[in-house]
Amino acid sequence: MLELKDVDFVRDGKLLLSGVSLTAAEGERWALLGPNGAGKSTLLGLCGAVTHPTRGTVEILGQRLGTVDIRTLRESIGHVNPRHPLRSPLSIRDVVLTGLTGTIERMPRWEPTAAQEGRALELIELLGISALAGAPWTTLSQGERGRALIARALISDPRLLLLDEPSTGLDVAAREQLLETLDEIHLRHPQLAWVLVTHHLEELPTCTTHAALLRDGRVLAAGSVDDVLTTELITQTFDHPIEINRHGGRWTATARRRTRDR
Structure with a gap:
């Protein structure tokens, strides 16, 4: 490996x-x-x-x-960096989906498939933050952000x-x-x-x-x-x-x- x-x-x-x-x-x-x-x-x-x-x-x-x-x-390769430089109020769901494009923000005109959406929600549930799936990044605690970033790293099945x-x-x-x-x-x-x-x-x-x-x-x-x-x-x-x-x-x-x- x-x-x-x-x-x-x-x-x-x-x-x-x-x-x-x-x-x-x-x-x-x-x-x-x-x-x-x-x-x-x-x-x-x-x-x-x-x-x-x-x-x-x-x-x-x-x-x-x-x-x-x-x-x-x-x-x-999934990379989890707690100093993730996102500043905009993306939802946890969208933050996790950016792991598929390798970008900080959602890519313009890019839309996930139904399977990708489902995978994002599965990982959000695995990380114990389902209740916050729609919450904006800017309102999250450091611990909530950390778990969201792990889900983001895992969505591409690294x-x-x-x-x-x-x-x-x-x-x-x-x-x-x-x-x-x-x-x-x-x-x-x-x-x-x-x-x-x-x-x-x-x-x-x-x-x-x-x-x-x-x-x-x-x-x-x-x-x-x-x-x-x-x-x-x-x-x-x-x-x-x-x-x-x-x-x-x-x-x-x-x-x-x-x-x-x-």
């Missing part, structure tokens, strides 16, 4: 990613963690065919960047889903609703692979299977969550003593006091 080999990414003369290699298979649900400036959003841009590597190779859904029509490839800090701006209740929704999406679409970017382990759904840790543009560790989300590796990634625990399939991170020499 996704394979990066020895990827470097340079912007304005600055090396943002260095020697990054990562492979995600069908049905794997990856968490991408690291401190601010580690390169998470840059890496997600490569995974979404938004940018190209400076060196190395990126293959998405069996297609190598640089040898494929990016517009066609992006049709199979094979790969990218979630860029989907819990941004959510209160505790809205965050928990979002994570429950992601677990439900996994149950409904078990073959869907995804990469979720976050700073916080508490924002990972229970269905997370793999994790990659980034620091200073390099992959510090990548693999099964049981092997990667450990006290030792998280402490190294964030350069601070952090205790990691897991209860009921969810993770918590607690700062530990540094020991002082006597």
Whole structure:
């Protein structure tokens, strides 16, 4: 589904990613963690065919960047960005339908088919916002917008889903609703692979299977969550003593006091 080999990414003369290699298979649900400036959003841009590597190779859904029509490839990738730049009062239904055209606004003179309309309403129901299907975007809470954007990403039946800090701006209740929704999406679409970017382990759904840790543009560790989300590796990634625990399939991170020499 996704394979990066020895990827470097340079912007304005600055090396943002260095020697990054990562492979995600069908049905794997990856968490991408690291401190601010580690390169998470840059890496997600490569995974979404938004940018190209400076060196190395990126293959998405069996297609190598640089040898494929990016517009066609992006049709199979769902991208959830909580900073969605829509400013007009489109209804949730219309926002979800824009996922079919890959646009922010509804395309002029474009009308969805009856099947597409039905699919949009199915996803709106799956995301638990049926009562708001006709509500304008400008009146929605951040949590409601987040769920609408996930429905928008899913309407094209993508094979790969990218979630860029989907819990941004959510209160505790809205965050928990979002994570429950992601677990439900996994149950409904078990073959869907995804990469979720976050700073916080508490924002990972229970269905997370793999994790990659980034620091200073390099992959510090990548693999099964049981092997990667450990006290030792998280402490190294964030350069601070952090205790990691897991209860009921969810993770918590607690700062530990540094020991002082006597």
